[in-house]
Amino acid sequence: MKTAKLMLLALVVITLGVTGCARPYGMGTSYREAAFERGVAEMNELVDRTVKDPERAKQAQAILQDIVAEVLQSYKQTRAYHEKLYALNADYEAPPEQFGKVLEELNNVRTASASKILGLRFMMKGILTAQEWKELADAMVQARRHYAPKAEGM
Secondary structure (H helix, E strand, O other): OHHHHHHHHHHHHHHHHHHOOOOOOOOOHHHHHHHHHHHHHHHHHHHHHHOOOHHHHHHHHHHHHHHHHHHHHHHHHHHHHHHHHHHHHHOOOOOHHHHHHHHHHHHHHHHHHHHHHHHHHHHHHHHOOHHHHHHHHHHHHHHHHHHOOOOOOO
16 A cells, blocks of 8 residues: 555646646646646657657546546645635634544545545556656656756755
């Protein structure tokens, strides 16, 4: 399970890193959606460059769309649970059990989303050859570097 969570985390970091969407909650839905659209366009371009067979490239791009849709859905669900926690925190009388219930539900939703994304990752892996997978992963590393904050002192 730890391996699956680590793989999921890596996939989510890759997806979010490519989109360049690193703003806090409340910074504008339209910006976030535009960032995801840019990320999807860049990922589609990477797939086009690395996957030579047009049919398999289309399948990979469809899977990427599904991953992005799941990431967006997960973000919205997480945001809703955070709102519940904020409301509970404002309620002086809220017992610890209520917080625990919301946190457990949030964890279950995140786990389900992570499992779905991980399944999609393996679907994509099944479509691509080992060489295409390596080229795509390398291209994604380069794309992440483009969006990563510059290290201080360099």
